[in-house]
Each structure stands twice: as C-alpha cells, then as structure tokens.
Amino acid sequence: GQQLNQSPQSMFIQEGEDVSMNCTSSSIFNTWLWYKQEPGEGPVLLIALYKAGELTSNGRLTAQFGITRKDSFLNISASIPSDVGIYFCAGLPRGGSEKLVFGKGTKLTVNP
Amino acid sequence: DGGITQSPKYLFRKEGQNVTLSCEQNLNHDAMYWYRQDPGQGLRLIYYSQIVNDFQKGDIAEGYSVSREKKESFPLTVTSAQKNPTAFYLCASSSGLYTEAFFGQGTRLTVV
Numbered sequence: 001g002q003q004l005n006q007s008p009q010s011m012f013i014q015e016g017e018d019v020s021m022n023c024t025s026s027s028i029f030n031t032w033l034w035y036k037q038e039p040g041e042g043p044v045l046l047i048a049l050y051k052a053g054e055l056t057s058n059g060r061l062t063a064q065f066g067i068t069r070k071d072s073f074l075n076i077s078a079s080i081p082s083d084v085g086i087y088f089c090a091g092l093p094r095g096g097s098e099k100l101v102f103g104k105g106t107k108l109t110v111n112p
Numbered sequence: 113d114g115g116i117t118q119s120p121k122y123l124f125r126k127e128g129q130n131v132t133l134s135c136e137q138n139l140n141h142d143a144m145y146w147y148r149q150d151p152g153q154g155l156r157l158i159y160y161s162q163i164v165n166d167f168q169k170g171d172i173a174e175g176y177s178v179s180r181e182k183k184e185s186f187p188l189t190v191t192s193a194q195k196n197p198t199a200f201y202l203c204a205s206s207s208g209l210y211t212e213a214f215f216g217q218g219t220r221l222t223v224v
Contacts, residue, residue: 031211031212033212035215040218040220041217041218042116042118042202042204042215042216042217042218043155043202043215044215045212045213045214048212088154088155090212090213092210092211092212098210099157099160099209099210100206100210100212100213102154102155103154104153104154105154107152
C-alpha cells in the first residue's frame with residue numbers, strides 16, 4: 001500500500017527556535033494534512049492542503065503542498081513549550097479511491 | 113458542540129476478557145475508523161466503516177470486532193483472541209471515506 005516517509009523522527013530544540021519537518025512519498029497525493037497529538041490525547045487537525053504549491057498558515061505554523069504533489073512541509077516558527085507533541089502528516093492519494101495514509105510522526109521536544 | 117467522544121478515557125481489564133470501547137460522533141459523518149497506537153509508533157488501522165451496517169477490516173483486524181448499527185456510533189470490541197491488547201485506541205470520523213478525518217480523545221486500554 002501507500003507509504004509516507006516522515007522526517008525527522010524526533011527533534012529536540014530550544015524555546016524560540018524554528019522547526020521544520022517534512023513528509024515524502026513515491027506516489028502523488030491529492031490532499032495533505034498535518035495533525036498534532038499531545039501526550040495522552042487524540043490527534044488534532046492543524047492544517048489541510050488541497051492544491052499543489054499551496055502555502056497555508058495557522059498562527060505560527062505554516063505548511064506547504066509540494067509542487068510535485070509527492071511531498072509536504074510543516075514549519076513552526078518561534079517554538080514555545082506547548083508545541084511539544086507528535087506531529088503527523090497524512091495524505092489522500094491521487095485517484096480518490098484510497099483511504100487516508102499516515103506518516104509515522106515527528107516527536108517534538110521543546111526545552112524552555 | 114460537534115465532535116467525537118470516546119469513552120472511557122482509561123480502561124483496565126483482566127487477560128482473557130472481552131472489552132468494548134465506545135465511540136460516538138455528532139458530526140453527521142458517514143465514515144468512521146478505529147486505529148491502534150503503541151508507544152513510539154504511528155497509527156495502525158483496525159477497522160473502518162463507510163456507511164451504516166457496513167464495515168471493512170483494516171491492517172490489523174485480528175482479535176477485534178466492530179458494529180455499525182447507527183450512523184453516530186462505531187463501538188470496538190477487543191476480544192480475548194487479541195494477543196497484545198494493551199494500547200492507545202483512537203476513533204476517527206470523516207464526512208466521506210476519502211476526506212480528512214477528525215479524531216476522538218482516545219482510550220487507553222491496559223490488560224493485566
């Protein structure tokens with residue numbers, strides 16, 4: 001089945017630093033989604049991307065739908081301690097006949 | 113408020129007992145899903161349902177069963193046949209099978 005390669009697997013940063021993570025696939029996707037999961041909670045949808053090249057922001061978060069439609073990026077600016085959690089990318093493959101595919105997540109730790 | 117409610121938040125069961133996890137949504141979504149998450153792992157699909165009275169096995173359905181008698185409800189039963197049932201279980205729903213999913217807050221099952 002479809003697979004998404006999400007990297008890095010984990011990040012340890014200082015408060016105030018910017019963060020970048022990405023998700024790639026060998027296949028084309030129609031939709032890219034980014035979720036955040038805090039410890040002991042369910043994932044929350046942060047940003048949804050529907051068009052190649054699309055750049056969307058949600059506060060300090062910015063995500064992009066790659067031009068090739070095979071990747072997506074999430075950036076977090078000026079990180080704060082409450083950014084801690086696991087960030088998952090997810091995608092809907094081209095063709096509209098396959099279910100949501102998830103990356104394995106990026107675990108973010110922010111040191112005050 | 114519209115959303116997905118999982119209950120209970122924490123569940124303890126003795127080995128060999130079946131246990132049922134509840135998932136209710138009031139988003140009028142057609143599709144519902146159950147995922148399993150182990151520490152440091154991504155999300156693995158157990159079962160999904162596209163419409164009432166219909167459901168399909170996901171990637172790790174063995175030892176689990178579901179029902180979809182109502183659009184709002186998609187309970188998951190963890191049977192004694194599941195060899196390693198201790199995990200974090202997440203329910204999700206989406207308007208259709210090929211659209212973005214929204215998650216409940218999860219149920220942590222511990223089997224002793």
